Amino acid sequence: MAPPSIALFNTLTMQKEPLVTAEPGVVRLYVCGPTVYSYIHIGNARTFTSFDVVVRYLRYRGYQVHYVRNYTDVDDKIIKAANETGETPVELAGRFVKIFEEDSRALHLVAPDVSPKVSDHLPEIIRIVEALVAKGVAYESQGDVYFSVSSYPDYAKLSKRKLDDLCAGERVAPGEQKREPLDFALWKAAKPGEPAWDSPWGKGRPGWHIECSAMSAKYLGESFDIHGGALDLIFPHHENEIAQSEAASGKPFAKYWMHCGFLDIEGAKMSKSLGNVVRLRDALSRVDAEALRFFFLSTHYRHPLHFADKAIADSEYRLEYFYETLRKVDERVAGKDFGQGPLHGEPGRFLQQFEAAMDDDFNCPGALGVLSGLFGQMNELTDKPPVKDKALVGRTLQALRENVRKLSGALGLFEDEPAQWLLRRRDRAVQERGxxxxxxxxxxxxxxxxxxxxxxxxxxxxxxxxxxxxxxxxxxxxxxxxxxxxxxxxxx
Ligand SMILES: [Zn+2]
Known part of the structure; x- marks a missing residue:
């Protein structure tokens, strides 16, 4: 069987390209996961939902997907937060891993095949830093180890920034031991009161970027198919991942780079200083998790998404319409036998249209449009059937319902029993409106x-x-x- 013709936008080439994986039928995918120092915000949730649908759809299309998403559990922010709460950094990170997993389940995110933590991968990290030092592209300086950007000619090929522009105005900050301003830390010498591990350069801990190079190589190989993350990770994080990995292995790192767009709040960038950061957990206490997923999918993953209460409420009404339709159709045809025979209006065409939309760089808004057509037809057939033959109508409704089942797995929608979802929705509305x-x-x-x-x-x-x-x-x-x-x- 010929592989499905999926095209995806590759940030590395800035072009839409056909997906051709290293091993036919297999996709190796790495997504940068959360830094577990606090609750994630809804912008993070959008990113993880976008890649969730990528994984689901690739599996729907028959690919075997190896999905790795890491936890950054060694980081300045974690140390700072732990100092504030009185926990150890390990305790704090462990607590937020659990919280993240609960939120992920609420959002129906498929669990990655591997969720590696930095703290479990010190040997792998140290090994790759050693390799970079041995190759002369990294150097030790008073217990720190830095990557020497000027010794890696391909630097900035992902972000397409010019080294001269990047250097302008950059200075080596006091206390940093690096030779040039753009050099970045692979390893940091231990400071008092911080978690530290033994290394050839003395006690210390890894810099942020190196973990993804080490963990992706361990679980997916030095070269793999797709690397994903949020748009704001392109520079410097992903740029540095490429430099470290390719300099260490001498092989191309990820073939395709996918980046999820930003989410703003009522038109303003979400930021701590503006005080408008919406935590996923707070959003989930107010709105239905599936409505939030539906809202995320209603805009293409690469485009900016505008978060607003009204837009979420609209998603919830839309979802209510879908679930009401499913309940009605199930009442009418579930478990019934309408015999063999022709169908009305080619129900299979919705699957073809859905695949055409999703094959085109995971166009979820297009796919939701196809769903609207499918549900419109189910409603027409239940409420005002254009044909008299009841068996024909019943068979067609069953075929359409089966198509909904297939599509919903690929989008992570309609995984609830319609009656239960509707009841939950009603309970919440009853409370809100008194x-x-x-x-x-x-x-x-x-x-x-x-x-x-x-x-x-x-x-x-x-x-x-x-x-x-x-x-x-x-x-x-x-x-x-x-x-x-x-x-x-x-x-x-
Ligand atoms: Zn990363």
Missing amino acids: IDVAQVERLISERNEARKAKNFAEADRLRGELKGQGVEIMDTAAGTSWKVAAPVAETA
């Missing part, structure tokens, strides 16, 4: 009595009364259900 559930249920049963007595005027009045309280009721074959209606201003 709706009295007992009263709603009393009015609904009064309305059912009125309908039984054929007192339709009273039934309509009761429906109106519920509407006034923000409650919308739906009469289905299974009885009357209700949901919290969208506020008028928000849906107008």
Whole structure:
């Protein structure tokens, strides 16, 4: 079978290129993971969700994906935070690894095959630093080891920066032992009170960048297929990873570089100084995790994404529509036998359109557009079928539902039971709007009595009364259900 023709934008060449992996059918992918010193923010969550969909889609397409995402658990920020909380750096990092894993599960992120930690890979890190020193591209200076940027001619090939521009205004800071301003630390001599490991250069700890070179080489090989991360990692982190890895191995490092765009808050860059950093954990306490995922996927991963409460609320309404459709279709056709025969309107075409969108640099907004078409057809077939043949309609609905199942795995959407998701959504809306559930249920049963007595005027009045309280009721074959209606201003 011919491999799927997936194209992806490669930051290294600044071009969309066909995905051709070193080993046919296998993708080796490394993504820079979190520095575990605090809660991650929603910009981080967007990045990890983007690569989650890359992994899911490649697997959907039949690739065997080796997915490695690291934890940076040795870092200045961790030491500083631990000094503030009174924990040891190891304790603090361990606590935030657990928190990150909980948040990842809430977001339905697939677990990487390997999640290596820096603190477990000191021998590998020291070995690569030794190799760089032996090759003369790194030097020791009073217990620190620096990479000598001027001895690596390809430096800045990813960020396309000019060395002269980078040097302008750069100075070696007091206390640094490096020869040239652009040189960066591979190893730092121990300072009092900091975690430190034995090395050929005395006690110390690794610089930030070297960990990804060491851990990707260990788990994926010195050359591998795709390296991913957020846009702000291109310089200097990814640039330095390339320099270290290629100088040490003499081989090309990652073939494709994928970078996820920024996320801003209501049009402003998220920053500590502006005080507008939104933690994923806080966002998850307010909005549905799947609505957040849906919101992330509604913009192409390379484009900037504007976070706003209104946009999240819209995603949640959209998702509610999808889940209501699934519930309705399941009620109608799940587990039923409509026999063999033709289908209406080629349900398989949605899969082809979905794949065409996703093959084109993981175009999730395009894929969501295809989903809208698919759900539109399911709604039409359940509510106003254009054909009379009930078996034909049933078979087609089953085929469409099966397609939703296939697509949802690739996007990480609709993994919940529709009824459960809708109930959770309703509970949250009830709380937010202060709706009295007992009263709603009393009015609904009064309305059912009125309908039984054929007192339709009273039934309509009761429906109106519920509407006034923000409650919308739906009469289905299974009885009357209700949901919290969208506020008028928000849906107008
Ligand atoms: Zn990295």
